[in-house]
Amino acid sequence: MYAPTLFGYQRRETIPVSIGDLMLGSDFPIRIQSMTTVDTMDTVGSIEQSIRMIDAGCELVRITAPSVKEAQNLENIRKGLRAKGYKTPLVADIHFTPNAAELAARIVEKVRINPGNYADKKRFETIEYSESSYQAELERIRDKFLPLVKICKEYGTAMRIGTNHGSLSDRILSRYGDTPLGMVESALEFLRICEDEKYFNIVLSMKASNTQVMVEAYRLLSKKLADGQFKAYPLHLGVTEAGEGEDGRIKSAVGIGTLLEDGLGDTVRVSLTEDPEFEIPVAKDLVNRYVGRNRPNAPIPSLSNLSAGFDSPINPFAHTRRKSAELMNFGGHQVPRVIADYSHLKSISMEDLKSIGHFYLPEPDKWAMNDLGADYLFTGTSDLDFMLPNGLKQIQSATTWLQSSPSEHQFPLFEVEDWLKASKKHAQLNFVQADAEEIWSNDLFVNALKLAQNEVLVLSSSFSNRMAAIRRAFFELEIQGIHIPVVIRLNYQDIHADQFQLFAPTDAGALFIDGFGDGLMLSLAGLPVQSSLENSTNFGILQACRVRISKTEYISCPSCGRTLFDLQETTARIRQVTDHLKGVKIGIMGCIVNGPGEMADADYGYVGIGKDKIALYRGQEVVKKSVPADSAVDELIQLIKEDGIWKDPQETNN
Numbered sequence: 001m002y003a004p005t006l007f008g009y010q011r012r013e014t015i016p017v018s019i020g021d022l023m024l025g026s027d028f029p030i031r032i033q034s035m036t037t038v039d040t041m042d043t044v045g046s047i048e049q050s051i052r053m054i055d056a057g058c059e060l061v062r063i064t065a066p067s068v069k070e071a072q073n074l075e076n077i078r079k080g081l082r083a084k085g086y087k088t089p090l091v092a093d094i095h096f097t098p099n100a101a102e103l104a105a106r107i108v109e110k111v112r113i114n115p116g117n118y119a120d121k122k123r124f125e126t127i128e129y130s131e132s133s134y135q136a137e138l139e140r141i142r143d144k145f146l147p148l149v150k151i152c153k154e155y156g157t158a159m160r161i162g163t164n165h166g167s168l169s170d171r172i173l174s175r176y177g178d179t180p181l182g183m184v185e186s187a188l189e190f191l192r193i194c195e196d197e198k199y200f201n202i203v204l205s206m207k208a209s210n211t212q213v214m215v216e217a218y219r220l221l222s223k224k225l226a227d228g229q230f231k232a233y234p235l236h237l238g239v240t241e242a243g244e245g246e247d248g249r250i251k252s253a254v255g256i257g258t259l260l261e262d263g264l265g266d267t268v269r270v271s272l273t274e275d276p277e278f279e280i281p282v283a284k285d286l287v288n289r290y291v292g293r294n295r296p297n298a299p300i301p302s303l304s305n306l307s308a309g310f311d312s313p314i315n316p317f318a319h320t321r322r323k324s325a326e327l328m329n330f331g332g333h334q335v336p337r338v339i340a341d342y343s344h345l346k347s348i349s350m351e352d353l354k355s356i357g358h359f360y361l362p363e364p365d366k367w368a369m370n371d372l373g374a375d376y377l378f379t380g381t382s383d384l385d386f387m388l389p390n391g392l393k394q395i396q397s398a399t400t401w402l403q404s405s406p407s408e409h410q411f412p413l414f415e416v417e418d419w420l421k422a423s424k425k426h427a428q429l430n431f432v433q434a435d436a437e438e439i440w441s442n443d444l445f446v447n448a449l450k451l452a453q454n455e456v457l458v459l460s461s462s463f464s465n466r467m468a469a470i471r472r473a474f475f476e477l478e479i480q481g482i483h484i485p486v487v488i489r490l491n492y493q494d495i496h497a498d499q500f501q502l503f504a505p506t507d508a509g510a511l512f513i514d515g516f517g518d519g520l521m522l523s524l525a526g527l528p529v530q531s532s533l534e535n536s537t538n539f540g541i542l543q544a545c546r547v548r549i550s551k552t553e554y555i556s557c558p559s560c561g562r563t564l565f566d567l568q569e570t571t572a573r574i575r576q577v578t579d580h581l582k583g584v585k586i587g588i589m590g591c592i593v594n595g596p597g598e599m600a601d602a603d604y605g606y607v608g609i610g611k612d613k614i615a616l617y618r619g620q621e622v623v624k625k626s627v628p629a630d631s632a633v634d635e636l637i638q639l640i641k642e643d644g645i646w647k648d649p650q651e652t653n654n
């Protein structure tokens with residue numbers, strides 16, 4: 001398999017890699033890193049920004065070196081930092097320019113190369129290769145890459161072979177397609193050359209902005225390395241172009257957190273369209289969760305104890321949703337449902353529903369709903385003294401439901417014991433709340449679930465390692481042939497809101513990426529009812545896992561020394577005018593060199609091509625070549641209008 005265990009936590013064992021004085025790999029803490037955004041030729045600016053990053057906890061500082069002159073200037077930046085007492089290793093980020101890499105490798109502690117563009121210019125062409133012409137291509141790569149390997153070996157410089165989903169070479173695309181396997185093979189082509197030279201000081205990464213693709217590629221890489229042909233190299237984790245703010249944090253946590261849960265990852269870079277020092281606390285929160293987790297999680301039984309020979313019920317290398325029966329709007333082909341948990345409130349007012357996307361408008365006396373309107377409201381033992389809007393149904397504790405005269409739109413949530421003995425149930429839809437452990441230990445309950453017709457299981461876990469426990473329960477449901485819909489319920493306490501926005505996407509995201517879950521119900525103890533945090537995190541996780549799209553998606557690069565416009569300001573401007581276009585993916589890239597490839601997943605692209613000059617893309621195709629920056633946002637809107645996708649904001653609010 002790709003991970004040491006699926007039902008506990010164990011860090012994947014790796015060889016050690018030395019980056020200057022910094023050691024990386026499974027014997028060492030998971031390292032935090034980031035990348036500067038100022039021009040590499042701005043020596044003072046680069047030093048000052050690096051210091052802000054290091055002071056925030058950054059253990060490796062990456063700086064772009066697009067050409068030889070920037071590579072040379074790394075020496076001044078390095079000297080400046082050392083003169084101020086900062087010994088943090090530096091990494092040169094290279095695309096397209098072997099001569100810059102060969103120079104940088106003599107100056108800094110590590111060089112990152114992108115195997116998609118180190119030896120190839122992208123032409124977006126499909127080329128038919130025979131076996132011999134493919135081999136000839138590999139020889140050409142070897143000739144271009146070998147000098148760098150030799151220099152790294154001589155100078156003790158480390159290297160990251162960092163694949164990006166969006167910048168695979170035409171050769172790889174022609175043979176493997178735009179797939180996780182293509183991403184892995186892209187790195188392995190270069191890795192073989194390193195190993196032939198007995199150069200092993202290497203870290204690998206498989207980044208994508210699509211979290212499913214990213215997780216699958218890392219898993220596949222880990223499996224390929226474990227198959228024995230290669231050494232167990234450390235992994236650098238990251239989601240590219242995660243965006244900014246809440247969306248960027250949730251998306252990063254889904255991708256990075258899912259892999260960390262499986263014990264994969266030795267260094268982490270969170271890519272946000274924000275100043276790099278803001279990435280560091282996010283990375284720290286993600287990583288620190290695993291400090292001290294390296295002990296067996298005894299209570300979760302392994303699969304083999306229960307059913308020897310049973311194969312994994314999921315394909316960890318290709319997202320497939322668990323097959324579940326369709327029950328009302330749960331399961332089957334329905335999107336995963338969002339359940340808001342108000343069970344802690346003694347009384348609930350109409351006003352309180354604003355934070356879950358439902359608004360009462362007294363003037364026309366009707367309800368309105370935004371794109372993040374929850375589907376169900378769990379009210380626990382509380383009563384409501386008003387009618388819920390049509391789009392929102394009520395779930396009550398079964399004890400309350402049984403004592404009242406519920407309407408057909410009110411549904412009971414049973415505890416396991418109460419459900420097993422219940423003489424009265426809803427004719428169409430009942431919820432049963434169970435701890436994951438019940439699924440592998442309570443035979444009576446499992447046998448009753450096999451016969452259940454009108455039930456949705458609400459699965460939670462009291463284990464500290466809750467993702468692994470719930471995953472184990474899902475595996476058991478498959479073993480037992482139980483296909484009822486399942487809502488994942490995660491309650492958090494004693495953590496702050498920033499951590500909630502990372503831990504919930506890690507736990508729930510890992511399950512949805514595996515294809516599990518027909519609904520999501522999150523809560524954080526102590527939040528005021530006016531807070532929309534739980535609701536937006538519910539929807540944010542589903543969007544980041546690509547299982548329910550409810551808003552516009554921005555694939556914006558974090559910016560670097562190549563950036564040609566103010567990314568943060570431009571992203572905010574584009575977001576302001578397009579954030580009502582549900583489901584549309586807009587790439588916002590700071591430069592032409594790497595931008596179009598990196599936003600491979602976007603429907604539209606806004607890419608810097610020169611000072612105050614923007615290129616607009618439809619998918620991978622440039623449709624407006626050189627638009628003045630002042631009018632580029634208007635031109636982007638025009639382009640979306642031409643495609644018939646544009647809606648005025650008021651249309652979408654109704």
Ligand code: SF4
Binds near residue numbers: 557563589
């Ligand atoms: S797309 Fe953005 S982060 Fe990537 S190289 Fe260009 S400016 Fe830098």
